[in-house]
Amino acid sequence: MTSNRPLCLIPGPVEMSDTVLQAHSTPATAHTDPKFVEAFGQVIEMLREVVQTKTGQPFVIAGSGTLGWDQTAANLVEAGENVLVLSNGYFGEGLADCMETYGAAVTRLRAEPGNRQTLDEIAQALQAKKYKIVTVSQVDTSTGVLGDVKGVAELVKKLSPDTLVVVDGVCATAAERLYFDAWGVDVVITASQKALGCPPGISVVVVSQKALGVFAARKTPVPAYYVNWNRWLPIMKSYEDRAVKYFATPCVQTIFALNTSLREMLANGGMESVFAAHERTSARVKAAVVSWGLKTVAVSPEVSAMAMTAIWLPENIQAADLLPKLKARGVVAAGGILAGQAHRYFRLGHMGITATQDNGFVDTMLKAAAEALEECGHAIAPSSGRSTPPRL
Numbered sequence: 557m558t559s560n561r562p563l564c565l566i567p568g569p570v571e572m573s574d575t576v577l578q579a580h581s582t583p584a585t586a587h588t589d590p591k592f593v594e595a596f597g598q599v600i601e602m603l604r605e606v607v608q609t610k611t612g613q614p615f616v617i618a619g620s621g622t623l624g625w626d627q628t629a630a631n632l633v634e635a636g637e638n639v640l641v642l643s644n645g646y647f648g649e650g651l652a653d654c655m656e657t658y659g660a661a662v663t664r665l666r667a668e669p670g671n672r673q674t675l676d677e678i679a680q681a682l683q684a685k686k687y688k689i690v691t692v693s694q695v696d697t698s699t700g701v702l703g704d705v706k707g708v709a710e711l712v713k714k715l716s717p718d719t720l721v722v723v724d725g726v727c728a729t730a731a732e733r734l735y736f737d738a739w740g741v742d743v744v745i746t747a748s749q750k751a752l753g754c755p756p757g758i759s760v761v762v763v764s765q766k767a768l769g770v771f772a773a774r775k776t777p778v779p780a781y782y783v784n785w786n787r788w789l790p791i792m793k794s795y796e797d798r799a800v801k802y803f804a805t806p807c808v809q810t811i812f813a814l815n816t817s818l819r820e821m822l823a824n825g826g827m828e829s830v831f832a833a834h835e836r837t838s839a840r841v842k843a844a845v846v847s848w849g850l851k852t853v854a855v856s857p858e859v860s861a862m863a864m865t866a867i868w869l870p871e872n873i874q875a876a877d878l879l880p881k882l883k884a885r886g887v888v889a890a891g892g893i894l895a896g897q898a899h900r901y902f903r904l905g906h907m908g909i910t911a912t913q914d915n916g917f918v919d920t921m922l923k924a925a926a927e928a929l930e931e932c933g934h935a936i937a938p939s940s941g942r943s944t945p946p947r948l
């Protein structure tokens with residue numbers, strides 16, 4: 557269903573397969589319908605495979621990625637408790653604000669734009685104070701910087717084993733490697749509209765048994781109604797047992813769509829092949845950026861996301877000049893969102909079927925970007941950027 561419309565190649569919402577779109581347009585269906593109950597139960601099970609956990613508890617609730625921030629803060633933080641936020645941009649700052657809303661005493665450890673904190677800096681912070689939670693944005697969508705989830709989880713295990721490791725995976729889950737059980741992650745927050753390949757509308761949070769134990773031992777009541785896990789845990793367990801239970805109406809059609817996208821994702825080789833496809837696609841995009849004579853906002857390959865790429869523009873070009881020229885060539889890309897720098901860069905999303913299927917979307921994206929840059933007056937060496945880098 558791509559004819560006569562531009563491709564949506566921003567860092568989410570992402571392009572969806574035709575079968576996902578069809579699943580999303582099913583007629584009115586009761587949330588008590590056995591077909592829906594089965595689909596919901598399967599979604600909960602498949603999400604465990606996506607984040608590679610046997611015992612983590614998925615919460616699948618109508619809402620967007622931000623609702624996962626609220627779920628985590630409301631359920632795991634009590635007023636006055638210390639939270640360390642590793643902030644690599646706009647979304648790290650938002651998560652810190654959300655934690656403060658629920659009374660957390662937040663320490664923000666910020667990196668320079670385009671970079672991430674070193675493990676030494678994080679170790680110093682963990683040794684300076686006892687934290688209930690440390691948060692890592694696996695990809696900060698404002699910069700395309702990759703957080704070091706594995707490294708942080710290892711440090712926490714060594715220096716502060718009671719601290720819970722919370723990962724914002726909204727722009728990462730199902731694109732960037734994450735091994736929930738093996739790495740010792742406690743919470744992954746994500747959403748349906750990015751690498752999960754589905755329309756917006758579902759907040760997904762996966763919680764370790766350790767974090768559920770910390771939640772159960774709270775001294776104060778959860779200061780929220782809709783996001784209270786005491787209300788949702790019986791619902792999740794019930795649907796997984798293929799039985800209906802009501803607290804608040806689930807988004808039936810979006811869950812059908814998520815069921816379809818997860819099945820498609822897991823069908824061919826499972827998560828390892830999904831991760832490898834994102835790595836190959838990202839390598840093509842990063843090679844194209846070099847061939848255009850430009851630089852990514854992420855300062856090195858080590859700190860670069862696979863799910864998306866943020867690209868500094870030449871000084872004489874602003875995002876507002878470039879984006880309409882890309883759209884005229886059939887590609888919707890995103891401008892920047894870093895305060896004070898937003899006009900200086902643009903962002904391309906390459907998650908979900910754009911990365912995993914042989915649909916030519918990346919060819920279209922790279923050709924359109926090279927041509928739009930040239931139309932803005934940026935010279936690209938004839939031998940490099942005009943033809944798209946080969947598939948690896």
Ligand SMILES: Cc1ncc(COP(=O)(O)O)c(C=O)c1O
Nearest residue numbers: 620621622647695697726727747
């Ligand atoms: C890293 C990250 N965290 C959180 C969010 C918030 O998600 P939503 O817009 O679905 O509420 C986003 C949105 O793009 C994001 O990229």
